[in-house]
Amino acid sequence: MKHIAESTVRRLSLYLRFLEQSRREGKDTISSGDLAGLGGTTSAQVRKDLSFFGSFGTRGLGYSVSALSRRIREILGLEREWRVVIIGAGKIGAALAQYRGFADRGYRIVGIYDVAPARIGVSLDGITVRDQKELEGDAARLKPEIALLAVPPTAAQTLVERAAKAGIRGILNFAPAQIHAPAGVEVRHVDMALELEILSYALTNARKK
Amino acid sequence: MKHIAESTVRRLSLYLRFLEQSRREGKDTISSGDLAGLGGTTSAQVRKDLSFFGSFGTRGLGYSVSALSRRIREILGLEREWRVVIIGAGKIGAALAQYRGFADRGYRIVGIYDVAPARIGVSLDGITVRDQKELEGDAARLKPEIALLAVPPTAAQTLVERAAKAGIRGILNFAPAQIHAPAGVEVRHVDMALELEILSYALTNARKK
């Protein structure tokens, strides 16, 4: 398959939300224009995005809400369950553990790890926090595929390496740190401070837009 | 000033981190190549990004770490303090309240709001959670400029409007919901579920890269 732009994948994920919302509202079909209206984009953009993966619509009618939902879930890899561990049981890790949005989409939290003795043994959302030294040992049993990394920036790199050794192939990093991942491990960043800085840039330079 | 791409602003924010790290390591000057190595980019990219705002370097030598830091802070609007309220005192709101990364950069939390009676009156990181109905009334006293919105998706739109009435000009939205902002209000999204979906897309389609 040709390489797909990240911006396209991101929009696909949004379209899926709108499709699920439309399904709840009882709609059977939806046009590219409707989908575009819900997100902040254009109908041409929607059709182009979908066209990279095939043609799912019916001319004159639009897209079947259920068929397109299913197809996008398939594209995004959401038709299977993903086994996720949380590394770092501080405030952010704890918030992630109970975040409904993950479970709803087939991301199953199978383990939570920390360093601090005070946190080890505590139960978060039904899962007992374990020492992060156990991560590699637990891997055979838990088979984690994705890690949510919520540790202080200085600890991030070490834990990426430990996660990789435990067989983890994808890391969503919440630490404000640049990390270097071993080959074959995909890393994405959720960087709240950085987003806030982009926001303050926008506010500071608002007039010139 | 010409319009600056978001990707450029995002990298600027990263460069600032690397500059601060370099300062801690005692470096006085840094070259575009060094900066590029720390982020995942190229020296030409670094120089091009900076060139939109002026020329800060010295040929043959590179950039002064302290002067460039100061200049980037200025561009991003970080030379002043920003007054921030958190809307939603659930797990995510609570995690945001104590997140060090914000305070370090001059974002001062001046208020926290929620709907749930059980949460109102509780103190989070030294700030008492108040009823979100008070947001507009408190505005004259607190003068909030930015809101961190951490409420359930269904409540997000209503609170955006309330925040706008309280004079807030920038919103960082953590709810997985598309929201429509009044004119003059800037909205950015931090969407963890969406990032996780992009990650599972990457893992599902890893071979074809």
Added chain:
DNA sequence: GTGGGCTTGTGAATGATTTCACAAGTTACA
């Protein structure tokens, strides 16, 4: 089954961003 009204899918055009490549400026040092 025919026509009108919609909507898709997609090449081509445009616009935006990144990379290239190199002249020009600076330092270090003999």
Added chain:
DNA sequence: TGTAACTTGTGAAATCATTCACAAGCCCAC
């Protein structure tokens, strides 16, 4: 002072992403 080694700043070229525009296809009503 002269030269070697670096590094910036920046047009031009290349690449990547979005928008345009329209032929082709389908539904529905009659």
